[in-house]
Amino acid sequence: MAKQAGRRGEITDVLLRIAATRGLDHVSVREVAGAAGVSIGAVQHYFATKDEMLVFAFRQVAERTRARVAGLDARTGPRAALAAALRELLPLDEARLAECRVYVAFAARAATSPVLAAVQRETLAAIHAELRQVLSAVPGPRRGPRPDPEVEARLLLAVTDGLVFDAVSAPGTFTRADLETALDTYLDRLFPGDRD
Numbered sequence: 001m002a003k004q005a006g007r008r009g010e011i012t013d014v015l016l017r018i019a020a021t022r023g024l025d026h027v028s029v030r031e032v033a034g035a036a037g038v039s040i041g042a043v044q045h046y047f048a049t050k051d052e053m054l055v056f057a058f059r060q061v062a063e064r065t066r067a068r069v070a071g072l073d074a075r076t077g078p079r080a081a082l083a084a085a086l087r088e089l090l091p092l093d094e095a096r097l098a099e100c101r102v103y104v105a106f107a108a109r110a111a112t113s114p115v116l117a118a119v120q121r122e123t124l125a126a127i128h129a130e131l132r133q134v135l136s137a138v139p140g141p142r143r144g145p146r147p148d149p150e151v152e153a154r155l156l157l158a159v160t161d162g163l164v165f166d167a168v169s170a171p172g173t174f175t176r177a178d179l180e181t182a183l184d185t186y187l188d189r190l191f192p193g194d195r196d
Contacts, residue, residue, distance in 0.1 A: 007038075007042075007046065008046045008056075010036060011032060011036050011038070011042075011043055011046060011047070011053075012053075012056060012057050012060050014032050014035045014036040015027055015032050015053060015054075015057045016057055016060070016061065016098075016099075016102050017035070017098075018031060018032065018035060019057070019101070019102045019105055019106075020098035020099070020101045020102050021098075023105060024054070024105045024106070024109060027050070027053075027054065028050060029043050029044060029047070029049075029050055029053065032053065051113075051115065054106075054109075054116065055115050055116065055119065057102075057106075058106040058110075058116055058119045058120075059119055061099065061102050061103055061106060062119055062120075062122065062123040064099065065089065065099070065103065065123060065127070066123060066126045066127060068085065068088040068089065069085045069086075069088065069089065069126075069127050069130050069131075070126075070130060078134050078135065078137060078138045078191065079187055079190070079191040081134055082131065082134055082135075082156070082187060083183065083184065083187055085130070086156070086160050086183055087180065087183065089160050089164065090160065090163060090164060090167070090179050090180075090183065091164060091167050091168060091179070092176050092179060092180070093176075097167075097168075100164050100167065100168050101168050103164070104164065104165055104168045104169065106119075106120070107120055124157065127157060128153050128154060128157055129153075131152075131153035131156055131157060132149045132150055132153035135147075135149035135152050135153055135156075135190075136149040138191070147190070152190060156186065156190070159182075159183070159186050160183065163179050163182055163183065167179060
């Protein structure tokens with residue numbers, strides 16, 4: 001069983017490399033088999049259809065993304081915890097850029113695929129819950145109403161997703177520093193005077 005899981009993982013990694021470099025339109029059972037150096041039958045042993053292969057691959061991307069956000073350590077302070085976790089979601093190096101390309105491609109396809117949309121909903125809900133948990137632990141301001149952690153978590157996720165989308169869909173427009181500055185600017189609004 002471990003061998004099967006390993007081979008399935010290798011095939012999935014090949015699929016993700018193709019998606020990151022050439023897009024999901026170039027992902028097919030034949031293409032993945034050729035790039036993995038295995039027969040079409042070997043790919044079909046693990047994935048009966050292209051759709052099954054895509055759903056499994058999207059789940060892998062979602063799990064990797066959620067794992068990097070899960071377990072935010074609020075002991076470092078909520079702002080520092082959020083900054084560290086959300087930087088993991090931004091395309092700040094080649095590995096994260098490739099993952100972000102794949103994520104954006106799958107998220108776009110989820111608009112017309114109910115199965116992929118379900119994976120997208122699960123992913124967003126899990127990340128939102130982690131963000132909300134950290135934001136719920138933040139003491140309210142001495143004056144004025146306490147920000148709603150539910151709403152702030154949604155906005156923070158939307159800001160991060162927007163930065164990812166813009167960086168991936170308009171390559172070269174944003175530097176790493178631009179992305180980090182934009183994230184830090186938003187966090188400064190949430191946590192005035194609590195800069196790392």
